[in-house]
Amino acid sequence: MNAPSTTLASPTRNPTDWKGAAMQKRIAARYAAERRFRLLGMGAVLLSAGFLAFLLFTMIGNGARGFTRTEIALQIDFQTAPILIDPATVNAQSLAGANLQAITAQAADKALGAGGDALISPNAWLTVRDAILDNPKVLSQKITLSLPASTGIDLAAKGDASETDEAAYARLQQSGVVSTGFNSAFLSASDATDPTQVGIWGAFKGSLLTMLVTLLLSFPIGVATALYLEEYAPKAWWTDIIEVSINNLAAVPSIIFGLLGLAIFLNLLDFPRSAALVGGMTLALMTMPVIVIAGRNAIKAVPPSIRDAALGVGASPVQVVFHHVLPLALPGILTGTIIGMARALGETAPLLMIGMRAFIATPPGGITDPATVLPVQIFLWSDEVSKGFIEKTSAAIIVLLAFLLAMNGLAIYLRNKFEKRW
Amino acid sequence: MKQIVRLAVSAFALSATLSACQDKAGGESAGRDQIRAVGSSTVYPFATAVAEQFVNANPGMKSPIIESTGTGGGMKLFCAGVGSQFPDIENASRRMKKSEFEMCEKNGVKEIVEIQIGVDGLAFAESKKGPGLKLTPETVYKALAANPFGKGPNTAQTWKDVDPALPAIAISVFGPPSTSGTRDSLAELILEKGCQSDPAMKALKDSNEDQYKAACTKVREDGKYVDSGENDNLIVQKLGANPNAVGVFGYSFLEENLNSLNDIPLNGVDATYDNVASGKYPGARPLYIYVKKAHIQAIPGLKAYLDTFAASWNPGGLLAKRGMVAATDAVRSAAAETVKSLPVLNGADLK
CATH class of the missing domain: 3.40.190.10 (Periplasmic binding protein-like II)
Incomplete structure (x- = not known):
């Protein structure tokens, strides 16, 4: 059969010579291409993993120090201090006028030598005030309190400061009054002007409230839109226009949504400025198209046989959608929601327009209170001149990453819970 | 399925509460x-x-x-x-x-x-042993801009190159890093003023803000201008060791180091407390x-x-x-x- 035929008019075709030099070369080339592609893919993965590792290492390297704080144990003798308050009537108001700042400074000078005042944080007296509020009896006693050290001493304790601060720190260490430990205030306090006093809780709570508003608005609206467009809407020119618009919206730069929020929510509807409510609504506008697109794809992927079978046993169209299509599409919809929410959590630009780039020292009590969010807080701190803010910025980034990780983890858990195979 | 219905219902209930909150917000904004x-x-x-x-x-x-x-x-x-x-x-x-x-x-x-x-004050200073420079915003701009008046890279090597009246001393300025607020003041108060001595730059500000910013506020990076970091003490040390160098920092710092530094007059105005506080000194606002x-x-x-x-x-x-x-x-x-x-x-x- 393979014998060359001379009788046929058609051109002859030799059998493939797999052992021939030309063919061997071609096969080798194909294998080489395969290997190259695999290496290229692996290289891409390694490169991105390298970037991620670099980011994580620098962040954790810088940021871990942001979670610690240096404290100086200071003895304050209230019996001899010039303070005249009846322990029975102590409250925040009466202590504000009690000149605690001067008393703390004097105690520092006395205990740590001249210039000791400069070694403790300028706001250290707040710790003294809280101690008195906690237990008014200390006013007739001699107590020892751990007060936050100044930024210079704090940096010296972490090995990154000027010579004078290093020397002062060495002296403090000799007298054994200085200690560095976990800074729980960083997780429970809010913005401040002194890096030893700042905390992330205000911004964290702001982010939490903003994300809640975003989720509550964009998820139901996004899913309902996807369901309608996929299951009910007729194929007509206007549904095409809606589809194109939604795809467009998903790609619009976020700052545009900020301008929209400013014009509509703030200027037209007079909603409160800087509030988590308006931030959430603005971010919901941005997140919704992502949910709609992911939702439509997930709904499309549900096999038609399932719809037909449900209709066949007598289910109404609404029953088909809510009993069968939506539960099967939910994992895909949740994936889209995660992507959208993760983007919203990291968003800064639109929130600058609606006034969330602000110094807010009180954590928001509700969605209408002035608030800021984690990325904006990071942005604000990175702009501060004081050196102590560098590590606080990195620490805030770690908190943001942890928040993101927790959110994604929850979403993956939900997705696996709802996932069904057929 | 019931889960989903419950989820949907609670979501809608929450959005309803939310809109109620919005109404309340409208009412609340009456008093802050x-x-x-x-x-x-x-x-x-x-x-x-x-x-x-x-x-x-x-x-x-x-x-x-x-x-x-x-x-x-x-x-x-x-x-x-x-x-x-x-x-x-x-x-x-x-x-x-x-x-x-x-x-x-x-x-x-x-x-x-x-x-x-x-x-908000910005001061120029030199060592007590310095040459006694007298500068204007224009000479400072010509000496420090990366791209003076948008006409290509800065080639000035000595102060004489930018103003024949000045001595032929190599330009060497220690100043704030770009992350500092003092650097913003330097750009706004001195560099932009010097830049605007050219009417073409003034016109550029209205037509193309970005190009204007690049030409007027960008500082050269060939070693004539040295970032001092956040440590102002270092500038004083450098100025002491290097009498021909010029330092730029916040006015309050000059005030503390008047024993080792001389201020450099701008436009013939000395950087004294009165001149800075009254705004006569060009580096003050x-x-x-x-x-x-x-x-x-x-x-x-x-x-x-x-x-x-x-x-x-x-x-x-x-x-x-x-x-x-x-x-x-x-x-x-x-x-x-x-x-x-x-x-x-x-x-x-x-x-």
Whole structure:
């Protein structure tokens, strides 16, 4: 059969010579291409993993120090201090006028030598005030309190400061009054002007409230839109226009949504400025198209046989959608929601327009209170001149990453819970 | 399936609650119990420091909200109207313009109180052993710009290259890094002024802001200008070892080191305290806050906040510690009087 035929008019075709030099070369080339592609893919993965590792290492390297704080144990003798308050009537108001700042400074000078005042944080007296509020009896006693050290001493304790601060720190260490430990205030306090006093809780709570508003608005609206467009809407020119618009919206730069929020929510509807409510609504506008697109794809992927079978046993169209299509599409919809929410959590630009780039020292009590969010807080701190803010910025980034990780983890858990195979 | 229905129902219920909250928010905005300030990023660190002091001294008061929007952006918000949805205070790193005052008036913001809180000052200095340079914003710009007047890279090597009247000493300037607020002051107060000596650059500002910024505020990176980091002590050491170098830093720092440094006059004006505080020295500009008189009664704590400002702006006070230059005695006592009696700003005084 393979014998060359001379009788046929058609051109002859030799059998493939797999052992021939030309063919061997071609096969080798194909294998080489395969290997190259695999290496290229692996290289891409390694490169991105390298970037991620670099980011994580620098962040954790810088940021871990942001979670610690240096404290100086200071003895304050209230019996001899010039303070005249009846322990029975102590409250925040009466202590504000009690000149605690001067008393703390004097105690520092006395205990740590001249210039000791400069070694403790300028706001250290707040710790003294809280101690008195906690237990008014200390006013007739001699107590020892751990007060936050100044930024210079704090940096010296972490090995990154000027010579004078290093020397002062060495002296403090000799007298054994200085200690560095976990800074729980960083997780429970809010913005401040002194890096030893700042905390992330205000911004964290702001982010939490903003994300809640975003989720509550964009998820139901996004899913309902996807369901309608996929299951009910007729194929007509206007549904095409809606589809194109939604795809467009998903790609619009976020700052545009900020301008929209400013014009509509703030200027037209007079909603409160800087509030988590308006931030959430603005971010919901941005997140919704992502949910709609992911939702439509997930709904499309549900096999038609399932719809037909449900209709066949007598289910109404609404029953088909809510009993069968939506539960099967939910994992895909949740994936889209995660992507959208993760983007919203990291968003800064639109929130600058609606006034969330602000110094807010009180954590928001509700969605209408002035608030800021984690990325904006990071942005604000990175702009501060004081050196102590560098590590606080990195620490805030770690908190943001942890928040993101927790959110994604929850979403993956939900997705696996709802996932069904057929 | 039931789960999903329950989820959907609770979501809708929550959105309903949410809209109820929105209605409440509309009602609530009639009265606000915390101070809101907007405006300049230069004033921002001072305003936040005062805000913190205010809360510490008045426990129970909510912390003021300070937004950093820039002076111009802040003016737009400030002048949008009177009422609790509009800010009470505008932080400004320059005086209000006449056009802004008119915008305010048009929107019903008729009674504005102007308070000068201090001076933002930048000083040029050299070692006591230095050559005694005399500079102008124009020579500084020509010596330091990366791309003077947008005409290609800077080739000037000595001060004589930029101004024949100056000695042939190599240009060497130690100054603030680009992350510093002092660097912004250098760009705004000196470089831009020098740049605008060319009318073409002034025209460029209106036509292409980005190009203008690049040509006028970008500093050369070939070693003639050296970032000193955040450590101002280092500049003093460097100037001592290097008598021909010029240092740039906040005025308060020059004041502390007058025993080892000489100031360099700009436009023939010495960087003395009086000249900086009065704004005669080109590296200085006054900082203001503007307050709506109509809000003083309506917003709790606003008067006390202004009093805290007045208590913080003295030499050696809270704001001076943060790098602000205290204004002259006369300006401070006038400002303190303003805080007390709250006279209304007259639009005819503005430019």
